[in-house]
Amino acid sequence: MRLLTTLNDLRDERAAWQRTGATVGLLPTMGYLHAGHLSHAHAARAENAIAVASIFVNPTQFGPNEDLARYPRDLERDLALLDGAGVDAVFAPTAAAMYPADFNTWVEPSGPLTERLEAAHRPGHFRGVATIVAKLLLLVAPTRAYFGQKDAQQVAVVRRLIADLNLPVELRVGPIIREPDGLAMSSRNVYLHGEARAAATALSHALEAGRAAWESLSAPASAESVREAMRAVVAAEPLAALDYAEVCDPDTCLPLTTAQAPALLAIAARIGPTRLIDNYLLRADGSWEIGHRVNELGQ
Numbered sequence: 572m573r574l575l576t577t578l579n580d581l582r583d584e585r586a587a588w589q590r591t592g593a594t595v596g597l598l599p600t601m602g603y604l605h606a607g608h609l610s611h612a613h614a615a616r617a618e619n620a621i622a623v624a625s626i627f628v629n630p631t632q633f634g635p636n637e638d639l640a641r642y643p644r645d646l647e648r649d650l651a652l653l654d655g656a657g658v659d660a661v662f663a664p665t666a667a668a669m670y671p672a673d674f675n676t677w678v679e680p681s682g683p684l685t686e687r688l689e690a691a692h693r694p695g696h697f698r699g700v701a702t703i704v705a706k707l708l709l710l711v712a713p714t715r716a717y718f719g720q721k722d723a724q725q726v727a728v729v730r731r732l733i734a735d736l737n738l739p740v741e742l743r744v745g746p747i748i749r750e751p752d753g754l755a756m757s758s759r760n761v762y763l764h765g766e767a768r769a770a771a772t773a774l775s776h777a778l779e780a781g782r783a784a785w786e787s788l789s790a791p792a793s794a795e796s797v798r799e800a801m802r803a804v805v806a807a808e809p810l811a812a813l814d815y816a817e818v819c820d821p822d823t824c825l826p827l828t829t830a831q832a833p834a835l836l837a838i839a840a841r842i843g844p845t846r847l848i849d850n851y852l853l854r855a856d857g858s859w860e861i862g863h864r865v866n867e868l869g870q
Protein backbone atom coordinates (compact mmCIF):
# COMPACT_ATOMS: atom_id res chain seq x y z
CA MET A 572 0.00 0.00 0.00
CA ARG A 573 1.36 3.44 -1.00
CA LEU A 574 1.12 6.40 1.38
CA LEU A 575 0.75 9.64 -0.60
CA THR A 576 1.18 12.82 1.40
CA THR A 577 1.67 15.49 -1.27
CA LEU A 578 -0.46 16.61 -4.19
CA ASN A 579 2.41 15.73 -6.55
CA ASP A 580 2.65 12.18 -5.15
CA LEU A 581 -1.06 11.79 -5.79
CA ARG A 582 -0.91 13.25 -9.29
CA ASP A 583 1.96 10.91 -10.26
CA GLU A 584 0.10 7.89 -8.89
CA ARG A 585 -3.15 8.96 -10.60
CA ALA A 586 -1.33 9.33 -13.93
CA ALA A 587 -0.12 5.73 -13.58
CA TRP A 588 -3.68 4.47 -12.89
CA GLN A 589 -5.01 6.46 -15.84
CA ARG A 590 -2.35 5.06 -18.20
CA THR A 591 -3.65 1.53 -17.52
CA GLY A 592 -7.32 2.55 -17.72
CA ALA A 593 -7.90 0.99 -14.29
CA THR A 594 -11.14 1.67 -12.43
CA VAL A 595 -10.52 3.56 -9.19
CA GLY A 596 -12.65 3.55 -6.02
CA LEU A 597 -12.16 6.43 -3.57
CA LEU A 598 -13.18 6.26 0.09
CA PRO A 599 -12.88 9.75 1.61
CA THR A 600 -12.45 9.65 5.41
CA MET A 601 -11.32 11.77 8.32
CA GLY A 602 -9.48 8.78 9.77
CA TYR A 603 -9.84 7.06 13.15
CA LEU A 604 -11.41 4.26 11.20
CA HIS A 605 -14.03 1.84 12.45
CA ALA A 606 -15.85 -1.16 11.01
CA GLY A 607 -18.19 1.14 9.05
CA HIS A 608 -15.29 2.64 7.11
CA LEU A 609 -13.77 -0.79 6.62
CA SER A 610 -16.97 -2.20 5.13
CA HIS A 611 -16.86 0.67 2.58
CA ALA A 612 -13.15 -0.05 1.98
CA HIS A 613 -14.00 -3.69 1.26
CA ALA A 614 -16.65 -2.55 -1.24
CA ALA A 615 -14.16 -0.19 -2.93
CA ARG A 616 -11.65 -3.04 -3.06
CA ALA A 617 -14.17 -5.49 -4.56
CA GLU A 618 -15.63 -3.12 -7.16
CA ASN A 619 -12.50 -1.45 -8.58
CA ALA A 620 -9.06 -2.34 -9.89
CA ILE A 621 -7.53 0.30 -7.60
CA ALA A 622 -8.88 1.14 -4.13
CA VAL A 623 -7.84 4.48 -2.64
CA ALA A 624 -8.70 5.99 0.74
CA SER A 625 -8.12 9.56 1.84
CA ILE A 626 -7.48 10.52 5.45
CA PHE A 627 -7.89 14.22 6.14
CA VAL A 628 -9.51 15.90 9.14
CA ASN A 629 -11.07 18.70 7.12
CA PRO A 630 -10.90 21.88 9.23
CA THR A 631 -13.44 23.79 7.15
CA GLN A 632 -16.35 21.51 8.04
CA PHE A 633 -15.97 22.13 11.78
CA GLY A 634 -17.67 25.09 13.45
CA PRO A 635 -15.72 27.35 15.84
CA ASN A 636 -17.12 25.57 18.92
CA GLU A 637 -16.79 22.04 17.55
CA ASP A 638 -14.25 19.30 18.21
CA LEU A 639 -11.61 19.92 15.50
CA ALA A 640 -8.73 20.15 17.98
CA ARG A 641 -9.63 16.97 19.85
CA TYR A 642 -11.01 14.98 16.88
CA PRO A 643 -9.43 11.51 17.32
CA ARG A 644 -6.44 10.74 15.11
CA ASP A 645 -4.27 7.62 14.75
CA LEU A 646 -2.64 7.47 11.32
CA GLU A 647 -0.52 4.38 12.02
CA ARG A 648 -3.53 2.34 13.09
CA ASP A 649 -5.60 3.61 10.15
CA LEU A 650 -2.87 2.66 7.67
CA ALA A 651 -2.64 -0.85 9.11
CA LEU A 652 -6.43 -1.28 8.89
CA LEU A 653 -6.59 -0.03 5.29
CA ASP A 654 -3.65 -2.22 4.30
CA GLY A 655 -5.51 -5.17 5.84
CA ALA A 656 -8.60 -4.28 3.79
CA GLY A 657 -6.52 -4.47 0.59
CA VAL A 658 -6.47 -0.73 -0.14
CA ASP A 659 -3.78 0.16 -2.70
CA ALA A 660 -3.07 3.79 -1.78
CA VAL A 661 -3.85 6.27 0.98
CA PHE A 662 -3.85 10.01 0.37
CA ALA A 663 -3.16 11.81 3.65
CA PRO A 664 -2.34 15.45 2.86
CA THR A 665 -1.60 18.28 5.26
CA ALA A 666 -4.10 21.08 5.87
CA ALA A 667 -1.61 23.52 4.30
CA ALA A 668 -1.58 21.47 1.09
CA MET A 669 -5.37 21.38 0.84
CA TYR A 670 -5.92 24.96 2.03
CA PRO A 671 -2.90 27.12 1.20
CA ALA A 672 -2.85 30.60 2.73
CA ASP A 673 -4.38 32.21 -0.38
CA PHE A 674 -7.20 29.62 -0.70
CA ASN A 675 -10.39 31.46 -1.57
CA THR A 676 -12.74 29.32 -3.69
CA TRP A 677 -15.63 27.43 -2.08
CA VAL A 678 -18.28 24.99 -3.19
CA GLU A 679 -21.44 26.33 -1.58
CA PRO A 680 -24.46 24.00 -1.66
CA SER A 681 -27.79 25.80 -1.42
CA GLY A 682 -31.49 24.98 -1.07
CA PRO A 683 -33.27 23.11 1.74
CA LEU A 684 -30.29 20.81 2.18
CA THR A 685 -28.27 23.68 3.57
CA GLU A 686 -31.03 24.95 5.83
CA ARG A 687 -32.32 21.90 7.66
CA LEU A 688 -31.21 19.15 10.05
CA GLU A 689 -27.39 19.12 10.29
CA ALA A 690 -27.15 22.37 8.31
CA ALA A 691 -29.34 24.18 10.86
CA HIS A 692 -27.22 22.96 13.77
CA ARG A 693 -23.81 23.23 12.07
CA PRO A 694 -23.70 26.45 10.02
CA GLY A 695 -21.11 26.25 7.24
CA HIS A 696 -20.62 22.49 7.71
CA PHE A 697 -21.79 21.48 4.25
CA ARG A 698 -19.82 24.25 2.57
CA GLY A 699 -16.71 22.66 4.09
CA VAL A 700 -17.83 19.15 3.15
CA ALA A 701 -18.78 20.07 -0.44
CA THR A 702 -15.52 21.96 -0.95
CA ILE A 703 -13.26 19.17 0.27
CA VAL A 704 -15.25 16.43 -1.47
CA ALA A 705 -15.10 18.36 -4.77
CA LYS A 706 -11.33 18.82 -4.33
CA LEU A 707 -10.81 15.13 -3.56
CA LEU A 708 -12.94 14.01 -6.50
CA LEU A 709 -11.02 16.32 -8.85
CA LEU A 710 -7.64 15.25 -7.47
CA VAL A 711 -8.23 11.49 -7.46
CA ALA A 712 -10.66 11.36 -10.43
CA PRO A 713 -12.18 8.09 -9.19
CA THR A 714 -14.63 5.91 -11.11
CA ARG A 715 -16.64 5.40 -7.92
CA ALA A 716 -16.72 7.26 -4.58
CA TYR A 717 -17.83 5.63 -1.33
CA PHE A 718 -19.79 7.37 1.42
CA GLY A 719 -21.61 6.04 4.48
CA GLN A 720 -25.38 6.12 4.94
CA LYS A 721 -24.80 7.19 8.53
CA ASP A 722 -24.24 10.72 7.22
CA ALA A 723 -27.47 10.62 5.21
CA GLN A 724 -27.67 14.37 4.64
CA GLN A 725 -24.02 14.42 3.54
CA VAL A 726 -24.91 11.70 1.02
CA ALA A 727 -27.73 13.91 -0.31
CA VAL A 728 -25.38 16.91 -0.53
CA VAL A 729 -22.72 14.87 -2.36
CA ARG A 730 -25.33 13.40 -4.72
CA ARG A 731 -26.44 16.96 -5.60
CA LEU A 732 -22.82 18.12 -5.93
CA ILE A 733 -21.97 15.32 -8.37
CA ALA A 734 -25.10 16.01 -10.44
CA ASP A 735 -24.83 19.81 -10.38
CA LEU A 736 -21.13 19.91 -11.29
CA ASN A 737 -21.47 17.03 -13.80
CA LEU A 738 -18.68 15.13 -12.09
CA PRO A 739 -17.96 11.82 -13.85
CA VAL A 740 -18.11 9.63 -10.75
CA GLU A 741 -20.55 7.03 -9.47
CA LEU A 742 -21.73 7.57 -5.90
CA ARG A 743 -21.79 4.39 -3.83
CA VAL A 744 -23.44 4.42 -0.40
CA GLY A 745 -22.45 1.85 2.20
CA PRO A 746 -24.69 0.74 5.08
CA ILE A 747 -24.48 1.94 8.67
CA ILE A 748 -22.51 -0.52 10.77
CA ARG A 749 -23.75 -0.74 14.35
CA GLU A 750 -22.30 -1.92 17.65
CA PRO A 751 -23.96 -5.09 19.01
CA ASP A 752 -26.34 -2.90 21.09
CA GLY A 753 -27.40 -0.85 18.05
CA LEU A 754 -25.24 2.28 18.48
CA ALA A 755 -24.17 3.46 15.01
CA MET A 756 -20.40 3.29 14.64
CA SER A 757 -18.73 6.69 14.59
CA SER A 758 -15.21 7.92 15.23
CA ARG A 759 -16.77 10.19 17.88
CA ASN A 760 -17.99 7.18 19.91
CA VAL A 761 -14.50 7.21 21.46
CA TYR A 762 -15.71 10.20 23.52
CA LEU A 763 -18.42 8.05 25.18
CA HIS A 764 -17.75 6.28 28.48
CA GLY A 765 -19.83 4.59 31.19
CA GLU A 766 -23.30 6.07 31.57
CA ALA A 767 -22.87 8.24 28.49
CA ARG A 768 -22.06 5.20 26.35
CA ALA A 769 -25.19 3.43 27.64
CA ALA A 770 -27.31 6.55 27.07
CA ALA A 771 -26.10 6.80 23.46
CA THR A 772 -28.28 3.82 22.51
CA ALA A 773 -31.26 6.19 22.87
CA LEU A 774 -30.74 7.23 19.22
CA SER A 775 -31.08 3.75 17.71
CA HIS A 776 -33.89 2.92 20.16
CA ALA A 777 -35.70 6.07 19.03
CA LEU A 778 -35.34 5.03 15.38
CA GLU A 779 -36.71 1.58 16.24
CA ALA A 780 -39.68 3.27 17.95
CA GLY A 781 -40.15 5.47 14.88
CA ARG A 782 -40.12 2.46 12.59
CA ALA A 783 -42.65 0.64 14.83
CA ALA A 784 -44.88 3.73 14.83
CA TRP A 785 -44.62 3.96 11.03
CA GLU A 786 -45.57 0.32 10.62
CA SER A 787 -48.58 0.68 12.91
CA LEU A 788 -50.04 3.44 10.69
CA SER A 789 -52.75 2.72 8.19
CA ALA A 790 -51.52 4.56 5.08
CA PRO A 791 -51.64 7.35 4.18
CA ALA A 792 -51.32 8.89 7.65
CA SER A 793 -49.57 11.86 9.22
CA ALA A 794 -45.81 11.50 9.79
CA GLU A 795 -46.14 13.38 13.10
CA SER A 796 -46.80 10.29 15.24
CA VAL A 797 -43.50 8.83 13.93
CA ARG A 798 -41.63 11.97 15.05
CA GLU A 799 -43.42 11.83 18.41
CA ALA A 800 -42.43 8.18 18.94
CA MET A 801 -38.77 9.06 18.32
CA ARG A 802 -38.88 12.15 20.55
CA ALA A 803 -40.46 10.19 23.43
CA VAL A 804 -37.56 7.71 23.57
CA VAL A 805 -34.94 10.48 23.74
CA ALA A 806 -37.01 12.42 26.29
CA ALA A 807 -36.95 9.36 28.56
CA GLU A 808 -33.13 9.32 28.59
CA PRO A 809 -31.93 11.92 31.14
CA LEU A 810 -28.41 12.18 29.65
CA ALA A 811 -29.66 12.86 26.11
CA ALA A 812 -30.65 16.26 24.66
CA LEU A 813 -32.46 16.07 21.33
CA ASP A 814 -31.42 18.32 18.44
CA TYR A 815 -34.00 16.88 16.04
CA ALA A 816 -36.07 13.78 15.30
CA GLU A 817 -37.30 14.20 11.75
CA VAL A 818 -39.18 12.33 9.04
CA CYS A 819 -38.10 13.80 5.71
CA ASP A 820 -37.49 13.29 2.03
CA PRO A 821 -34.12 11.48 1.67
CA ASP A 822 -33.00 13.68 -1.27
CA THR A 823 -34.11 17.15 -0.15
CA CYS A 824 -34.41 16.64 3.63
CA LEU A 825 -37.73 18.52 3.46
CA PRO A 826 -40.11 17.30 6.18
CA LEU A 827 -42.82 14.85 5.13
CA THR A 828 -46.39 15.66 6.12
CA THR A 829 -47.69 12.23 5.16
CA ALA A 830 -45.92 9.00 6.07
CA GLN A 831 -45.12 7.84 2.56
CA ALA A 832 -42.01 6.10 1.23
CA PRO A 833 -39.29 7.00 0.42
CA ALA A 834 -38.54 8.56 3.79
CA LEU A 835 -35.58 9.23 6.02
CA LEU A 836 -36.03 8.95 9.79
CA ALA A 837 -33.17 11.16 10.99
CA ILE A 838 -32.12 11.88 14.54
CA ALA A 839 -29.43 13.96 16.26
CA ALA A 840 -28.87 14.24 20.00
CA ARG A 841 -26.20 15.35 22.39
CA ILE A 842 -24.98 13.05 25.15
CA GLY A 843 -23.14 15.55 27.32
CA PRO A 844 -20.67 17.28 24.97
CA THR A 845 -20.83 14.51 22.36
CA ARG A 846 -23.16 15.07 19.42
CA LEU A 847 -24.39 11.92 17.66
CA ILE A 848 -26.49 11.33 14.54
CA ASP A 849 -28.26 8.25 13.19
CA ASN A 850 -30.96 7.35 10.68
CA TYR A 851 -33.17 4.70 9.15
CA LEU A 852 -34.03 4.90 5.45
CA LEU A 853 -37.36 3.64 4.11
CA ARG A 854 -36.86 2.95 0.41
CA ALA A 855 -39.47 3.67 -2.26
CA ASP A 856 -40.22 -0.08 -2.47
CA GLY A 857 -41.19 -0.11 1.23
CA SER A 858 -38.04 -1.91 2.47
CA TRP A 859 -36.03 -0.50 5.38
CA GLU A 860 -32.28 0.22 5.29
CA ILE A 861 -31.33 0.19 8.96
CA GLY A 862 -27.70 -0.97 8.72
CA HIS A 863 -26.03 -4.04 10.17
CA ARG A 864 -24.81 -4.92 13.64
CA VAL A 865 -21.11 -5.68 13.55
CA ASN A 866 -21.62 -9.02 15.32
CA GLU A 867 -24.01 -10.10 12.56
CA LEU A 868 -21.72 -9.30 9.62
CA GLY A 869 -20.18 -12.76 9.45
CA GLN A 870 -16.77 -11.40 8.38
Ligand code: PAF
Pocket residue numbers: 599600601627629632700703704722725
Ligand atom coordinates in the same frame (compact mmCIF):
# COMPACT_ATOMS: atom_id res chain seq x y z
O1 PAF B 1 -17.75 11.77 6.28
C1 PAF B 1 -16.60 12.22 6.50
O2 PAF B 1 -15.75 11.57 7.13
C2 PAF B 1 -16.23 13.60 5.98
O3 PAF B 1 -17.32 14.46 6.05
C3 PAF B 1 -15.65 13.55 4.56
C4 PAF B 1 -16.65 13.04 3.54
C5 PAF B 1 -14.39 12.67 4.54
C6 PAF B 1 -15.24 14.95 4.12
O4 PAF B 1 -14.29 15.50 4.99
